[in-house]
Amino acid sequence: xxSRRLQETSLRYFLEVARTGSLTEAAARLxxxxxxxxxxxxxxxxxxxxxxxxxxxxxxxxxxxxxLLAAHALRGALEAERVLSDIQALQxxxxxxxxxxxxxxxxxxxxxxxxxxxxxxYPGVRFRLDATGPTQVSDAVLLGEADxxxxxxxxxxxxxxxxxxxxxxxxxIMRPDHAxxxxxxxxxxxxxxxxxxxxxxxxxxxxxxDVGCSNRxxxxxxxxxxxxxxxxxxxxxxxxxxxxxxxxxVRDRLQRGDLVAAEIRxxxxxxxxxxxxxxxxxxxxxxxxxxxxxxxxxxxxPGARAAxxxxxxxxxxxxxxxxxxxxxxx
Numbered sequence: 001x002x003s004r005r006l007q008e009t010s011l012r013y014f015l016e017v018a019r020t021g022s023l024t025e026a027a028a029r030l031x032x033x034x035x036x037x038x039x040x041x042x043x044x045x046x047x048x049x050x051x052x053x054x055x056x057x058x059x060x061x062x063x064x065x066x067x068l069l070a071a072h073a074l075r076g077a078l079e080a081e082r083v084l085s086d087i088q089a090l091q092x093x094x095x096x097x098x099x100x101x102x103x104x105x106x107x108x109x110x111x112x113x114x115x116x117x118x119x120x121x122y123p124g125v126r127f128r129l130d131a132t133g134p135t136q137v138s139d140a141v142l143l144g145e146a147d148x149x150x151x152x153x154x155x156x157x158x159x160x161x162x163x164x165x166x167x168x169x170x171x172x173i174m175r176p177d178h179a180x181x182x183x184x185x186x187x188x189x190x191x192x193x194x195x196x197x198x199x200x201x202x203x204x205x206x207x208x209x210d211v212g213c214s215n216r217x218x219x220x221x222x223x224x225x226x227x228x229x230x231x232x233x234x235x236x237x238x239x240x241x242x243x244x245x246x247x248x249x250v251r252d253r254l255q256r257g258d259l260v261a262a263e264i265r266x267x268x269x270x271x272x273x274x275x276x277x278x279x280x281x282x283x284x285x286x287x288x289x290x291x292x293x294x295x296x297x298x299x300x301x302p303g304a305r306a307a308x309x310x311x312x313x314x315x316x317x318x319x320x321x322x323x324x325x326x327x328x329x330x
Contacts (some may be wrong), residue, residue, distance in 0.1 A: 004073065005264055009040060010040040010041075010043055010044050011044075011069075011072075011073040011076065011077075012030070012073075013026065013032075013037045013040040013041065013070060014040065014052065014069065014070070014071060014073060015028060015073040015074060015207075016029055016030055016037070016299070017037060017041060017053070017060060017075075018053075018062050018066060018070040018251070019143050019145070019266070021058075021059035021060050021061065021203045022059050022060065023037050023038055023041075023060065024129075024176070025231060030081070031171070034081070035127045036072060038177050041053070044069070048065060050063065050065035050067065051063050051066075052063070052065055052068055052069060053065035057312075065125060068293070069268060074143070076145045077144060078279070078282055079283070080142050081285065082283055082284065082285045084287050085097075085285035085286065085287055085288075086285055088125075092126060092287070093122070094122045094124060094287055094290060095124030095125060095126075095127060095132035095287065096124075096126070096285060096287035096288075097125070097127070097128065097132050097287070098125060098126070098127050098128075098147055098148065098287060098288050099127075099128045099132050099145070099146045099148070099152065099248045099289050100127065100128065100129045100130070100146060100147070100154070101128070101131075101132060101136070101137045101140035101141065101145070101148075101149050101150075101151075102129065102131055102132075102137060102149070102150040102151060103131070103133070103134050103137060103150065103151045103152055103204075103269070104131040104132070104134075104227075104228070104229065105245065105246060105248065105249030106131070106132075106150050106151075106248060106249070107129060107131035107329075108229055109228060109251075109252040109253075110249070110251060110298075110320045111129060111150070112129075113252065114294070114298050115127050118291055118294050122287075122290070124128045125287055125291065126281060130146065133202065134151045134152050134153065134175075134186055134204060135147040135187070135278070137150070137151035138151065138157045138160055138182070138277060142157075142159050142160065142279065142280050143161060144279065146277060146316050147278065147284065147288045148276065148277070148288065148291070148292060149275070149276070149277035149278070150274070150275075150276055150277070151230075151274075151275055151276070151277065152168055152204045152246070152272045152273070153204075153272065153273055153274075153276060153277075154164075154204065154271060154272045154273075155276040156274050157277075159279065159280050160277045160278075160279070160280060161277065161278050161279065161280040161281075161282075162275050162277060162290060163181065163276040163277065163278055163296060163297060164274075164275070164276040165273045165274065165275050165276075166273060166299060167270050167273055168246050168247070168248075168272050168273055169246075169247065169263050169269055170205050170208050170209060170212075170244055170245075170246065170264045170269045171244065171245055171246065171247055171250065171261040171262065171263055171264065172186055172191055172238075172242050172244055172261065172262050172264055173233065173236055173242065173243045173244070173245055173250055173253075173259045173260070173261045173263075173329065174236060174241070174242050174243075174245070174259065174262075174271050175236065175237060175259065175260070176257065176259075176260050177240075178194075178240065178242075178260070179194075180194075180242075180262060181260045184262055184263070185262050185263045185264070185265040186262045186264060186265060187264070187265055187266060188212055188213060188216050188264065188266055189217050189218065191220075191242055191264075192218055192220065192239055193231075194221055194242050195223045195239065195241035195242070196222050196223065196241055196242040196243065196244070197222060197223060197224035197225070197226065197232045197236060197239075197241060197243045197247075198220070198222040198224070198225050198232075198243075198244060199225070199226065199227065199229070199244065200225055200226065200227040203227070204272050205244050205245060205246055206244070207220050208269055208271050208272060209244050209264075209269075210270060211244045211268055211271070212264070212266040212267070212268055212269055215267065215268065216251070217301050223241060225241070229245060229249055231304075232244075232245070233245075233250070233258075233259065234251065234257065237258065237259070244264070245261075246274075246303075247261070247301060248274065248301075250300070251301070274299060276292070276295065276296060276299065278292070297312055
């Protein structure tokens with residue numbers, strides 16, 4: 001039974017308009033007519049006695065009353081999804097769907113590899129992975145369009161619960177035959193003589209890099225600017241210059257030996273964190289909780305994981321470890 005059958009039609013239609021800001025787009029996503037959506041919204045406005053939207057030239061924005069109702073409708077929709085997912089879990093091996101929104105660097109290799117490893121133990125679990133900008137990741141979690149957000153953050157976001165946080169230094173990447181390849185850390189001054197490829201200005205790595213350069217009074221003229229890490233990494237391999245990135249983004253390439261990396265040793269280069277985010281006060285379905293626990297284990301670098309396991313006196317994790325099921329807990 002689809003979760004939408006457990007929700008009032010008027011609230012479902014209203015919530016879709018609140019999410020999209022458009023009657024037309026909401027109708028398209030719901031596969032109904034625009035007039036049907038409009039009637040349901042009008043009926044709700046009559047019921048609550050307040051306008052639920054401010055009609056503007058560029059779309060519809062929830063009013064104060066609309067924001068309150070949208071929060072209620074979203075909680076109801078997510079709770080319906082959770083109940084049906086957990087009922088499905090009673091019928092056999094863990095199954096269901098996990099929706100993830102992430103910053104683009106995590107989608108290159110880290111998350112696909114983590115998902116594939118998880119599915120070795122839980123082949124019945126399906127995933128949706130959407131890569132977007134850091135701010136949009138949190139928005140997707142807040143709107144209920146993603147169960148889990150994995151992003152870089154520099155400030156707290158209201159309504160977001162941070163399930164895991166770890167520092168995210170900025171690294172310079174290069175070929176193994178580069179002049180700086182044997183250095184574990186480098187300064188911006190050491191990097192300055194070499195050609196460099198940079199991510200686009202909206203990227204948090206680039207923003208921290210630009211702040212560091214400004215503090216040092218250094219100007220880098222990049223030979224390539226791209227919003228795609230794969231383009232930067234492949235350019236570094238072909239051109240022999242430098243690139244900048246976060247450790248998780250390049251982790252698989254480092255392990256294969258395609259590239260080497262050194263931490264940029266400058267003040268402020270740790271001014272962001274990797275965050276694993278969920279919606280505050282939401283009860284997650286069992287399938288989401290189980291994958292969340294596994295993902296949390298994989299985020300720290302292998303050396304950090306091994307140290308943590310040694311401290312706890314347990315062996316390294318090789319396969320997903322299920323959480324205690326609510327149906328078997330005392």
